[in-house]
Amino acid sequence: MLFLRNSIKLGQSCLNILLPAVKSFHTLNRPNLGAFVNAFQTSKFLLPRVVDFIPSCGFKVKATVRRRCKDCYIVKRQERWYNLCKTHPRHKQMSMKKSERKTWILTHATQGKVRPW
Structure with missing residues (x-):
C-alpha cells in the first residue's frame, strides 16, 4: 500500500512539472513572458540590433539604358x-x-585557324 501511495505522489509531482509545459503549447494560452523580459534587460547580447542604414533600391541592370523622365541624365x-x-x-x-x-x-595573328608555331 505504501508503494502505491509513493508512486501516486511521484506521478502527481511529475504531472505538476509537465502540465505547464504542455499547456504552453496550446494556441489560445498566453505564455508568461516576465522571465524572458528580465533576461532581455540583463543581457546585452539579446537586445535587438538597431539598423544603421536606410534601405533603398539599387540600380536596375538593363541591356539598354533609357531616360524615364525629364530629370534623368545618362553618364558613362x-x-x-x-x-x-x-x-x-x-x-x-x-x-x-x-x-x-x-x-x-583581335589582330591578324589570332584570326587564322592554323597557328604558325
Missing part, C-alpha cells in the same frame, strides 16, 4: 552607362557590363 563610368535621377531615385539604371571575351582586340 567604369565601362558602363548609368541613368541617374535626382527627383525619382527609382529610375536608377545601369547597363550590363560587356563580357571579357567581347572586349578582346
Whole structure:
C-alpha cells in the first residue's frame, strides 16, 4: 500500500512539472513572458540590433539604358552607362557590363585557324 501511495505522489509531482509545459503549447494560452523580459534587460547580447542604414533600391541592370523622365541624365563610368535621377531615385539604371571575351582586340595573328608555331 505504501508503494502505491509513493508512486501516486511521484506521478502527481511529475504531472505538476509537465502540465505547464504542455499547456504552453496550446494556441489560445498566453505564455508568461516576465522571465524572458528580465533576461532581455540583463543581457546585452539579446537586445535587438538597431539598423544603421536606410534601405533603398539599387540600380536596375538593363541591356539598354533609357531616360524615364525629364530629370534623368545618362553618364558613362567604369565601362558602363548609368541613368541617374535626382527627383525619382527609382529610375536608377545601369547597363550590363560587356563580357571579357567581347572586349578582346583581335589582330591578324589570332584570326587564322592554323597557328604558325
